[in-house]
Amino acid sequence: MKFRTYAEINLDNLACNLRSIREIVGSRGVIPVIKADAYGHGAVVVARRLVREGCSMFAVARFEEAMELRESGICAQILVLGRLFPDRISEALKAGLSISIFDPLDLDWIEEALRRLPGLTARVHLKLDSGMGRVGLLLPRAADLFDRLSKCSACCWEGLYTHFATADEKDKTFANLQLARFGKAISIISGLPRKPGIIHMAASGAILDLPGSHFDAVRPGILMYGHYPSKETSRSMTPRQVMSFKTYVGHLREMPGGHPVSYGRRWTTPGPTRIAVLPVGYADGLGRRFTNNGEVLIRGRRYPMVGTVTMDYIMVNVGSGPVEVGDEVLLWGESEQGSIETLDVAERIGTIPYELTCGLSRRVQRIYIGDPG
Numbered sequence: 001m002k003f004r005t006y007a008e009i010n011l012d013n014l015a016c017n018l019r020s021i022r023e024i025v026g027s028r029g030v031i032p033v034i035k036a037d038a039y040g041h042g043a044v045v046v047a048r049r050l051v052r053e054g055c056s057m058f059a060v061a062r063f064e065e066a067m068e069l070r071e072s073g074i075c076a077q078i079l080v081l082g083r084l085f086p087d088r089i090s091e092a093l094k095a096g097l098s099i100s101i102f103d104p105l106d107l108d109w110i111e112e113a114l115r116r117l118p119g120l121t122a123r124v125h126l127k128l129d130s131g132m133g134r135v136g137l138l139l140p141r142a143a144d145l146f147d148r149l150s151k152c153s154a155c156c157w158e159g160l161y162t163h164f165a166t167a168d169e170k171d172k173t174f175a176n177l178q179l180a181r182f183g184k185a186i187s188i189i190s191g192l193p194r195k196p197g198i199i200h201m202a203a204s205g206a207i208l209d210l211p212g213s214h215f216d217a218v219r220p221g222i223l224m225y226g227h228y229p230s231k232e233t234s235r236s237m238t239p240r241q242v243m244s245f246k247t248y249v250g251h252l253r254e255m256p257g258g259h260p261v262s263y264g265r266r267w268t269t270p271g272p273t274r275i276a277v278l279p280v281g282y283a284d285g286l287g288r289r290f291t292n293n294g295e296v297l298i299r300g301r302r303y304p305m306v307g308t309v310t311m312d313y314i315m316v317n318v319g320s321g322p323v324e325v326g327d328e329v330l331l332w333g334e335s336e337q338g339s340i341e342t343l344d345v346a347e348r349i350g351t352i353p354y355e356l357t358c359g360l361s362r363r364v365q366r367i368y369i370g371d372p373g
Contacts, residue, residue: 003326005247005280007360008333009041011049011370013226013240018053020237021220024207029217031079031200032224034069035061039225040357041243042366044072051076052373059219063088063097070095079125079159083135089113098123098158103137104145107152114154124149125159126196128185130178132165142185150194160189160196164213167205168229175206179213204229208236227343227353241342243357244333245364249298251277252318252325261315262307267292269317275306276316278329283311285360286331289349290314297330298323300337332356 021030032055033039038046047058047069057077060066066078079098083106090113092099101107101124110122126149129136137145149157162182166174182201189195199215204223206213222229226241255261257271269275278296280286286294286309294305296316303323307315316329328335332342342353 003248004365005284005363006365006367007040008244008246009045009366009368010240010242010244010334011045011368011372013242013370014041014046014049014224015053015370017220017224017226017237017239017242018050018055020239021207021218021223024211024237025202025214025218028214029057029198029200030055031057031059031217031219033059033081033203033219033221035059035065035081036358037065039222039354040360041225042368043069044074045366045368045372047072047074047076048373049371050373052371057098057217063092066092066097067095070097077123081127085109086113090117093117093120093122096123098125100125100127102127102135103141104148107145107148107155111152111154120154122155123158124155125161125198126157128160128162128182130162130181130185131174132163132178134163136162139181139185143188146188146192150192157194157196159198159200160186161198161200161219164201164203164206164210167203167210167213168233169205170232172209175210179210182213205233208233222352222354225357227341230352231343231347241333241339243342243360244335245331245360246333246335247278247280247329247331249276249323249325249327249329250279250313252323253277260307262310264308266308267306274318274320274323276303276318276323276329278314278316279312280314280331281310281312283361284364285356286314287349287359289351293349294345295340297335297338297340298327302340 034043037043059079061082066080086109127136200217202213202218207218226239253275255269255275259269261267288309291308295302303316303318306317332340332345346353
């Protein structure tokens with residue numbers, strides 16, 4: 001793959017991470033989260049490999065993401081985590097998707113759609129807000145909707161779930177409060193004639209640190225792709241990075257001292273040096289926060305990014321290092337010459353690895369390593 005900018009996706013590492021997660025959670029189910037094109041890794045290919053590894057259910061954020069999987073031949077159950085409005089619900093029911101509901105209005109819409117589609121059953125997961133404060137039914141209002149769901153003959157109450165706000169932080173005080181709140185909601189269900197089949201709460205941080213939240217299934221996201229959600233979680237497994245972002249040295253320039261580099265003259269050569277020009281920029285997903293604030297790996301040595309990140313190029317000060325035109329350059333991930341942890345890269349520019357992997361643009365080709373299944 002020389003002479004191109006691409007993301008290498010190692011599917012064997014993906015499968016290894018799944019096995020490590022299963023070792024932690026035991027017999028509980030694993031619902032991989034493959035929203036946002038599997039965090040930039042390619043949802044269809046990722047899903048196919050995970051189906052081969054025994055996954056029978058996935059979670060996505062949007063209807064369109066679910067339908068892309070269906071239309072690509074993925075027959076596993078798919079939970080849509082985002083709200084579906086009436087114009088999509090009928091299509092979702094026909095496709096056999098599991099639908100999230102957040103308040104009685106969602107159930108109204110589903111029941112109306114079912115009246116037009118006799119013979120179909122709606123699989124639903126009720127989302128509770130245990131403290132995230134984003135979406136979900138507030139806990140004091142849960143009992144009435146529990147009762148209604150348990151009596152809805154056209155609905156299969158497939159799941160009940162919530163989401164942590166701080167599971168990736170060292171201080172687990174609020175996470176444990178959320179867990180206790182969710183536990184109280186679960187206790188209400190015990191007296192109902194029909195109960196949800198899958199109770200799920202734990203995403204990546206809680207998989208690592210909060211075993212009491214594993215319930216019937218867990219929803220790994222960033223951990224599946226080889227990254228700890230933060231540096232504050234435990235290291236109870238060793239994830240393998242799935243994405244490696246690579247480019248090459250396009251130009252190698254002998255520059256005199258005192259010469260400005262790139263837009264805005266935000267960096268000037270301190271003396272005679274060599275500048276490697278790499279064909280990657282913010283149009284590929286390498287944002288301007290890397291201006292004078294990043295490193296790359298070339299032939300096993302790290303070199304600093306210098307000057308303003310441009311749409312199509314970045315510059316690297318390689319000095320007298322053994323660098324040649326055409327050399328492979330690692331921006332993050334793994335290579336034969338060494339590795340750069342994506343979490344370290346993210347923290348350097350004040351973000352999280354999720355944003356880096358999701359942010360790679362369509363013009364960055366994904367090259368898959370390992371059997372896709």
